[in-house]
Amino acid sequence: MHLVLVGLSHKTAPIEMREKLTFPAARQAEALSLLTGDAAIAEAVILSTCNRTEVYALSSDVDRGVDAVLGFLADYHDLDRHDLVRYLYIVKGEAVVRHLFRVVSSLDSMVIGEAQILGQVKEAYEHAFENGATGRAFNRLFRQSFEVGKRVRTETAIGENAVSISYAAVELAKKVFDSLEGRTVLIIGAGKMSELTAKHLVCNGAVDVLVANRTYERAVELAERFSGRAIEYGSLFERMHDADIVISSTAAQDFVVRKPDVAEVMKGRRGRPLFFIDIAVPRDIDPAVNDLSDVYVYDIDDLNGVVESNLEERMREAERAEAIIEEEISEFLRWQESLEVVPTVAAIRAKAEAIRQAELERALKRLGGLSEKELATIDALTCAIVNKMLHGPTARLKAAAEEADGYLVVEAARELYGLDEAEGGRGPGLLRTLLNRKAREMHDTHAANETGDGLGC
Known part of the structure; x- marks a missing residue:
C-alpha cells in the first residue's frame, strides 16, 4: 500500500x-x-x-x-x-x-x-x-x-506558555493577582485586540466587564458580547475605581490615561492593585503611571517580550515532541511491515501449526497407548496435510504480492485468516470495502446501460 x-x-x-x-x-x-x-x-x-x-x-x-x-x-x-x-x-x-x-x-x-x-x-x-x-x-x-x-x-509542556498578545496579557495579570476569579475588567476603546484580551480574561475567571468608548453605541455593542455594561466615556475615571484590570486600545495620538488621573483613582482603594494593559500604538497610558504604588502598567513591548520568551520555551518542548513522533512512526512502520507478504505467510503457517498441534494433542489423548513409530507417523501425516493445504495459497500469495496492487491480496489474506482480529476497530475491513466498491461499480454500470439509447452508449 x-x-x-x-x-x-x-x-x-x-x-x-x-x-x-x-x-x-x-x-x-x-x-x-x-x-x-x-x-x-x-x-x-x-x-x-x-x-x-x-x-x-x-x-x-x-x-x-x-x-x-x-x-x-x-x-x-x-x-x-x-x-x-x-x-x-x-x-x-x-x-x-x-x-x-x-x-x-x-x-x-x-x-x-x-x-x-x-x-x-x-x-x-x-x-x-x-x-x-x-x-x-x-x-x-x-x-x-x-x-x-x-x-x-x-x-511535554508545548501548550502551557502564552504565545499571543492576548494570552500574554492574561499571563501577566495572573502574576499581579493570585487569581482572576471575580475580577472586574474595564475596556477603553472597542477594538478587536481589546475584545480578544477581554475574552481571555473572562475565560480565566473575570466576571464583570465595563466598556468605555467615545462612540457610546460601539461600547454598548461590545459590552453585550460579554454580558457587560457600557459606560459613558466622560465617567471613565470615576468607574475605573471599580476595576481591577484596565485594557486600553484606542486610536488616540496622545495619552488618554495620565498619572494624576490614576493617582486620584487610587485614593480609597486601600492598596488594591490596578493592572493596566496598554496595547495601543501610539501608547494610551502615560508610562509615569507605573510609578504609582500598587499600579502595574504593561505595554505592547512588554507583552511581546513574554510572547517571544514563551515561543522559545515552546520550541524547546517541540524538540521533545519530535522525539515522541519518531518513536510512534517506528511503531506504525512495524505494523505496516506486518502487512507485507513474508510476515503474512509466516503468520498463516504459525496459526495453522498452532491449530495442528492442539488438535493432534486432543486426538492422541483419546487414542492412547500408541508406539513411538505410530506417533511419528500421525505427526508426519498431519504436517503433510497442513503443508499441502497451504502450499498453493501461499505460493499464489507470494506471486500476487509482486504486482502493483499486491498489498490488496495480502490484506485480503490477513482478513480471511483472521490474523489481525486483535486490532479491532469499528470500520469495515479493506476486503469488505473493496467488495462494496465493486458492487457499486457494477450497479453504476447497470444503471448506465439502463439509461442508454440502445446504440451501445
Whole structure:
C-alpha cells in the first residue's frame, strides 16, 4: 500500500486560495464518495481547516494516487489544475505518517502548541470513517495519530506558555493577582485586540466587564458580547475605581490615561492593585503611571517580550515532541511491515501449526497407548496435510504480492485468516470495502446501460 498526501496550508498558500479549497462538514460525504470512487484510491480522509486543506489517500500506485487527488481537487472546486499545483505540497510514503503526526501535535500549526488541531483531525477522520472511506490502514494510522497528539500534550509542556498578545496579557495579570476569579475588567476603546484580551480574561475567571468608548453605541455593542455594561466615556475615571484590570486600545495620538488621573483613582482603594494593559500604538497610558504604588502598567513591548520568551520555551518542548513522533512512526512502520507478504505467510503457517498441534494433542489423548513409530507417523501425516493445504495459497500469495496492487491480496489474506482480529476497530475491513466498491461499480454500470439509447452508449 502507498500513502499519499496532497495539500496546502498557511505556509504555501494565501487566504484567497485557501478559501477556494475548503470542504465544509456538510459536503464531506459527497466529496469523499467522489474521491474514493476513483479506482486509484482505496481509502481517504479530507482535513479542512481555516489554515489548511489536506487529502490523505491510500493507493495501489503512488503516481496514480497523486494524479487522482490532484484531479479531484481541481474538478471539485472548478479550479485550473496548473494554477492550483503552484500552491500544493505532495508527500508520499513514510513522510505522510510523519506529517500527520506533526500536524496533530500542532508542530505544523501557525501557532505551535495550539490545541484545536487535534480535534479538527478527529472530526475529519470521523467523517471519513462514517462514510466508509477508511479501512484497516487509515483506521490504524489516524487512531494512532490521536494517541501521538495526546502523548505530546501530556509528556511535554508545548501548550502551557502564552504565545499571543492576548494570552500574554492574561499571563501577566495572573502574576499581579493570585487569581482572576471575580475580577472586574474595564475596556477603553472597542477594538478587536481589546475584545480578544477581554475574552481571555473572562475565560480565566473575570466576571464583570465595563466598556468605555467615545462612540457610546460601539461600547454598548461590545459590552453585550460579554454580558457587560457600557459606560459613558466622560465617567471613565470615576468607574475605573471599580476595576481591577484596565485594557486600553484606542486610536488616540496622545495619552488618554495620565498619572494624576490614576493617582486620584487610587485614593480609597486601600492598596488594591490596578493592572493596566496598554496595547495601543501610539501608547494610551502615560508610562509615569507605573510609578504609582500598587499600579502595574504593561505595554505592547512588554507583552511581546513574554510572547517571544514563551515561543522559545515552546520550541524547546517541540524538540521533545519530535522525539515522541519518531518513536510512534517506528511503531506504525512495524505494523505496516506486518502487512507485507513474508510476515503474512509466516503468520498463516504459525496459526495453522498452532491449530495442528492442539488438535493432534486432543486426538492422541483419546487414542492412547500408541508406539513411538505410530506417533511419528500421525505427526508426519498431519504436517503433510497442513503443508499441502497451504502450499498453493501461499505460493499464489507470494506471486500476487509482486504486482502493483499486491498489498490488496495480502490484506485480503490477513482478513480471511483472521490474523489481525486483535486490532479491532469499528470500520469495515479493506476486503469488505473493496467488495462494496465493486458492487457499486457494477450497479453504476447497470444503471448506465439502463439509461442508454440502445446504440451501445
